[in-house]
Amino acid sequence: MRTKRKEEEITKTRDAILSATEKIMREEGYAAVSSRRVASVAGLKSQLVHYHFGTMDDLFLALFRRAEAEYFERHTQAVISSNPIRALWALSIDRQGMGLIFEFMALANHRDIIRKQIAESKIRIRTMQVAMLTRALEGNDALSDICAPNVLSVLIAGTALQLITETAIGVSDAHADTLAFADRLIGMIERENSAKKTRARKRPAGANKLSA
Amino acid sequence: MRTKRKEEEITKTRDAILSATEKIMREEGYAAVSSRRVASVAGLKSQLVHYHFGTMDDLFLALFRRAEAEYFERHTQAVISSNPIRALWALSIDRQGMGLIFEFMALANHRDIIRKQIAESKIRIRTMQVAMLTRALEGNDALSDICAPNVLSVLIAGTALQLITETAIGVSDAHADTLAFADRLIGMIERENSAKKTRARKRPAGANKLSA
DNA sequence: GTCTATAGGCCGATAGAC
DNA sequence: GTCTATCGGCCTATAGAC
Numbered sequence: 001m002r003t004k005r006k007e008e009e010i011t012k013t014r015d016a017i018l019s020a021t022e023k024i025m026r027e028e029g030y031a032a033v034s035s036r037r038v039a040s041v042a043g044l045k046s047q048l049v050h051y052h053f054g055t056m057d058d059l060f061l062a063l064f065r066r067a068e069a070e071y072f073e074r075h076t077q078a079v080i081s082s083n084p085i086r087a088l089w090a091l092s093i094d095r096q097g098m099g100l101i102f103e104f105m106a107l108a109n110h111r112d113i114i115r116k117q118i119a120e121s122k123i124r125i126r127t128m129q130v131a132m133l134t135r136a137l138e139g140n141d142a143l144s145d146i147c148a149p150n151v152l153s154v155l156i157a158g159t160a161l162q163l164i165t166e167t168a169i170g171v172s173d174a175h176a177d178t179l180a181f182a183d184r185l186i187g188m189i190e191r192e193n194s195a196k197k198t199r200a201r202k203r204p205a206g207a208n209k210l211s212a
Numbered sequence: 213m214r215t216k217r218k219e220e221e222i223t224k225t226r227d228a229i230l231s232a233t234e235k236i237m238r239e240e241g242y243a244a245v246s247s248r249r250v251a252s253v254a255g256l257k258s259q260l261v262h263y264h265f266g267t268m269d270d271l272f273l274a275l276f277r278r279a280e281a282e283y284f285e286r287h288t289q290a291v292i293s294s295n296p297i298r299a300l301w302a303l304s305i306d307r308q309g310m311g312l313i314f315e316f317m318a319l320a321n322h323r324d325i326i327r328k329q330i331a332e333s334k335i336r337i338r339t340m341q342v343a344m345l346t347r348a349l350e351g352n353d354a355l356s357d358i359c360a361p362n363v364l365s366v367l368i369a370g371t372a373l374q375l376i377t378e379t380a381i382g383v384s385d386a387h388a389d390t391l392a393f394a395d396r397l398i399g400m401i402e403r404e405n406s407a408k409k410t411r412a413r414k415r416p417a418g419a420n421k422l423s424a
Numbered sequence: 425g426t427c428t429a430t431a432g433g434c435c436g437a438t439a440g441a442c
Numbered sequence: 443g444t445c446t447a448t449c450g451g452c453c454t455a456t457a458g459a460c
Contacts, residue, residue, distance in 0.1 A: 027322075028322045029318065029319075029322040030243070031242070031243040031322075032322065102318070102321075103318070103321070105377055105380075105381065106314070106315070106318035107241075108381050109241045109314075109315070110240045110241040110243075110244065115381050115382065116382075118381050119381045119382045122378065122381065122383050123383060123385060126383075126386070130386075146393075147393060148393070150385065150386035150389055150390075151386060151389050153386065154374055154375070154386050154387075154390045155367070155370075155371055155390075157374050158367075158371040158374030158375070159366060159367055160370070161373055161374055161377070162369050162370030162373055163366070165373070166334065168317075168320075168321060169317065169320050169327050169330050169331045169334065170331045171331050171334050171335060171338075173335060173338055173362065174338070174342075174362035174365065174366050175366075177360055177362055178362075178363050178366045181358075181359060181360070181363045184358075185358075
């Protein structure tokens with residue numbers, strides 16, 4: 001019981017430090033993160049930051065891993081949902097979820113260890129997206145002929161990134177039209193896919209494929 | 213002659229400071245820019261930075277204005293070229309030209325005066341792009357029915373931004389396919405437009421329009 | 425316009441007591 | 443795990459001599 005209590009407190013302190021770091025990064029940018037500022041926001045002494053995380057790079061890495069685990073989980077949920085493309089789009093344009101990522105990308109430009117972590121994460125997520133999009137575009141000849149799943153993944157991520165960064169600097173020209181455009185496109189794919197499913201249900205299983 | 217000489221030297225010092233700032237921002241990020249670092253790279257005393265530019269925010273603003281003027285000029289050239297969409301795309305995926313922009317966007321997240329300058333610049337450039345794309349898509353019913361010029365502007369900027377940031381962190385999955393996709397799409401528009409011009413040339417001027 | 429000198433402040437990180 | 447104390451460093455910015 002005593003040990004449990006202690007572990008809880010340790011985790012609580014670590015979490016407080018990570019959350020304070022996240023808050024500062026979101027509100028003032030990564031450059032405003034210092035052991036003293038973090039400690040001040042968390043209501044602690046700055047030395048505790050070093051005690052629990054070592055160097056500032058270690059702190060950034062720990063926060064990135066925590067944020068990435070959460071993002072990866074949300075991504076997984078999106079990919080297995082009933083309308084995965086729509087869910088992926090919703091996730092991609094969510095400023096709350098993406099704000100930190102932008103700061104980490106900026107940080108990555110001159111901290112090599114952060115850069116590597118982000119690169120790994122991006123590949124993991126890209127792989128998941130491409131697998132989902134490949135399934136979603138299966139049999140949709142009209143769209144998949146002009147745009148492969150991996151390209152579509154780049155287009156979705158890029159367009160969402162553009163909308164988020166523009167919103168962050170206070171520009172929202174063309175955003176409503178872009179959102180409507182995305183909605184229309186996703187709607188078309190969804191309708192095509194549900195029509196495909198209906199057709200498949202009316203036949204014996206496997207009849208519309210050569211293998212599997 | 214003496215005055216000329218002096219003005220040249222002043223401009224030379226200012227330019228040296230701005231160029232040093234740009235170099236540091238590109239190579240190490242905006243957070244690495246300090247009056248001392250700038251002066252060191254430019255081979256000057258740090259106090260000269262304050263003498264010529266005042267505060268660090270003033271220095272950042274001056275550099276942004278210089279970079280934006282150059283970017284705006286390149287943009288103008290692209291828009292009036294014979295293949296404006298292709299030229300715009302080439303400009304948008306040019307890492308050399310866009311690297312600074314990314315740093316300024318990160319800087320803008322917590323420096324309000326920078327944010328406003330970037331917002332203004334973005335609107336100016338967006339306006340120019342939309343005007344060009346409106347002309348380019350005129351009469352191209354197939355494409356303009358599904359994607360308005362302002363939406364296309366967002367898609368181009370977003371996709372290019374995505375490619376550039378991914379390249380910066382060392383990920384290039386799907387880049388070749390995305391570039392090929394863009395090339396194919398631009399090619400289609402170009403062919404459609406030159407066919408349109410040919411048709412127009414075979415008729416009396418103004419015959420294919422209701423007004424003007 | 426450039427110099428020296430300096431004020432005043434925040435930074436990362438560590439040592440050692442408890 | 444948390445505290446006090448502290449080292450050495452880089453920062454912005456200004457004052458005043460030349």
